[in-house]
Amino acid sequence: MNLQDELLREHSRQQYQLLTAYIGADETRFAELMRLLFAGPRRLTQMAAGLLGHCAEAEAALLMPHLGALLQFCQQPNLPDAVLRNTMRALQFAPVPPGLQAQAFDVCLRALSHQATPVATQTFALTAATRLCEQHPALAQELLHALEPLLPQARAALRSRAQKELPKLRRLRLATAPYEV
16 A cells, blocks of 8 residues: 555545554554655645544554654644644653653643644643653643643633643642642
8 A cells, every 4th residue: 555645545534544554553654654744745744644643542652763753843833733733642642752751741832832723732732741741740830830821711622621631730730849847
């Protein structure tokens, strides 16, 4: 199967399911997907990003060898929304190696905090950042500081996700708070 041709042939849920099954747990096929994502052109990058989100949900460990390059790629100007959204979606499921956790947290925080970021990207970023806070509880205060000002004017999807994540973040913040005598 020619992955590039199949990505460009049809944009549908059924096509993504077919291609996710095709890639499965195959590292070589996933590497080809990542090559297409980084190589462009823009339409191919967007389609590959959509498939990335599905593949990471199905086989999150496949992303690990490519995570550093993906996080770097997400810092480019004029990045298609689909790339950032599906990277945030993938980070909800993928294990992040210790050496990339700070960079992943920064990318999540930027995606969450930027007013022009689509709400789906923000919700995925919130969950991904919360997962990182579970490994580094001291980051919970920083995430709460970024999140709380957004909530009054946030769209329903972000407020709903925040209701789920805020108790975890507050519990983590309390766990790292200094004790007062």
